[in-house]
Amino acid sequence: MCVRRKPIVVVALLALLGVFGVVVVVNSVGGKIQLPQLGPECIVRADGEVALDLVQMANAATITAVGMRRKMPERAVVVALATAFQESKLENLDTGDRDSVGLFQQRPSQGWGTPEKIQDPRYAASKFYSALKKVKGWQKMRVTDAAQKVQRSAYPNAYEKWADESTVLAKALTGRATGAVECTINGEPALRGAAAAAALAEGMRLDWGKGLGAVDESQPGGLSLAVKNVNIGWRYAHWLVSHASSTGVQRVRFADREWSAPDGKWQPVTGAQGAGNATVVAEVFR
Template sequence: MASGTYAWLTVDQGVWVRTRAIVATSLVLAVIASIGVYLVVRDVGDNLRLPIAGRSCTVRADGQVRLNAEQMAHAATIAAIGIQRNMPERAVVVALATAFQESGLENLAGGDRDSIGLFQQRPSQGWGTPEQIRDPRYAANKFYAGLKKVRGWQEMRVTDAAQAVQRSAFPEAYQKWADESEVLTRALLGDATAAVACTVGRTPVIRGDAAAAALTQSLTLDWGLPGATSLAGLTGLSVPAADPRDGWRYAHWLVSHAHDHGVKRVRFADLEWTADKGTWSRVSDRKAHDARVVAEVFAEA
């Protein structure tokens, strides 16, 4: 049956439906839905977070952030260098937000023009040699030194403080990383308990005495600690903690560097992280480790 250019169908209840009207309506709804998805993606943009496969770390400290092993290690080093320089907590937030935006917390070999490293610093602008800038400790130190010269940076928004150092073409871009950076800072500065948990598996890049030596050296360089000692009967190190906050600073740093330094186990107070589980759990013999952080590395294969 036809009526003009439209075809008509009968449904069970005897209701007549124009098929072209249905098709047209469906197309309109599809277009509206597509526009809605576009607007959500446009507005949310970089705040969308997809699960990270492989070796990953989850940080929970009044919020949650997920990073891969390389990003986590760099974040921990940036935070430690800030504390070693006696910079306030706010400075660590600004530094992490800057590294998030500039490099995604990855130590990049290149970038825009001659930009290099975590903070995309440029040799041509006096930040240092390419080799120096690729050193995360050097890069973090240079950033903090630049931030310290900015008058009133403590009262600025994160993005304004970062921009005063970086002179980016996108001065507002740093602000979107403020929340993630605050979560990381709370954890890495010891203001949360068992807040950094990394899944690194049983295939470390380094093992045995070499791992213990590298771990001790890195801990000393990042924190300026002279007090790390070897463990009797275990391959690893022990770090004295003046108080719980110090203890969790070192414990979280050790877990953050577990993959690149072959860390098998980290223990502080009555909690222990293991590479096998990738999580923290309670242990019974608390008295043996109350005032120190203990880290064991994987033995030689």
Template sequence: MGQRKRSSERSEQSGIVGWAVALLVVLGLFAGVAVVVMKMLPDGGPEHDECTVTASDGTADFDPAQAANAATIAAVAQARGLPERAVTIALATSMQESKLFNIDYGDADSLGLFQQRPSQGWGTPEQVQDPVYAAGKFYDGLVKVRGYETMPLTEAAQEVQRSAFPEAYAKHEPEAAVLAAALTGRAPGALSCRLKGDPAPATAAPIRSALAEEFTPVLPAQSITETASGTLSVRPGADPGRGWAIASWTVAHASELRVREIAFDGKVWTREDSGKGWRVGQATGPSGGSPPPADPTIVRIRYAD
């Protein structure tokens, strides 16, 4: 398994330190429904790149590095055939342990997204700072917890983590559930990232490699093809939920992988108009080229003009 160490260093070096996390519960005036609004805004305020997940019962804002790590956590669960509840538990756990940053420090020798300790048998320092490995080790423990799907989240997380503060996981459940719904594809187009500036030149290899590493075996390598210059076509199968899971994964990783456009199921996200989120439309072609034929079963990822 590749050691892809995505971490908070890039964000922290840009001055994203001292995060303020506020969980605001607002009673709906008309529906009488509690709406969860979570803000994790970095220093620099609203002009900074950010990803937002929106659902009927709430919204949550994240730094792109957090969104990418969350998408990896969700992808590893789907590759293992685990339910959405497993993703919610894992996301809430990582929110508490590291704020979804792949940090290289912690209590004693704790490291990574889940603050796993090499001295306690979780793996080498390099392994526990690989998001794919770390998520897999968390799920290894979670699936051994009988009835984790229906027990309180804090109990399931504590069975895996053995934290000194087990009740702390519970406060992250609302935003973790909203994020899990988007990343598993149950809430189509619920995750979008607002990214500023023009990305550096990109190639297909990192995108193909990351997709294959995180979604195998549910997304075989042969289902990812370069069908046009600067464009990858991903065939997720007949399940539109999986297609949206892959589309959401891609937008979450768009900053890291320098993606310019994602199209699926009659909707399109473009970096140029990323502040508008997912819009009705089809994939476009590279500059001066013809757009690919519309196909609602294919996720199209454009990484170059």
């Protein structure tokens, strides 16, 4: 006699979600229980809309920052993001086809570097841009054709389906859109106080390099950056929101707007609290 066991793990998970007040709707299809989608944590709006989770958002911001640091045009960022979308869904994978790893599924056996190096998003992005820069005429190619020249994939047209999403992300993360990156972050922060502020400053330096503006770390509760223009200001502000989950950022202010972690929205700020157009201010959880 064959007895079917109840899905104990799923039942336990549903019970746990109920404890935290999550409304759960369960569908049963073919005897299988389907858990609901809880929704994205980040929404990017810039002549289009893209929904990502916090990890994807941080990786997209790092890929963009590395491109800006290397003085690559926005089109290069679009190609890089479309490639990472297709290869890893913007996740820093530790495995893949044959010996492929990382955001771009680069292969150590093909000269991209050691597995450890390739799994550093900054290194991987920099190697991708270096390879793209060597492709003659890549600026005039379709996104998928430029990406394929670098990746040499068995599916050369697959990158094109991510072109629209990547264009939205690139516009926002290069600073050409206002208040375009909104992430909602709940729960206990990863870091607090001086540790969070130090990690935040270090992360910015690693992503943006020597081109990063003057960083004021005099306050243990965060940092401020002097910026030359509004585009650069939004570039940094959007990076801060994108990396807020892992660095303990609670609040970001720029151009008389403010983003806060639990709310996840950019709101107008007036009076003395407004940061103006010359300074980006980030506050961490204390």
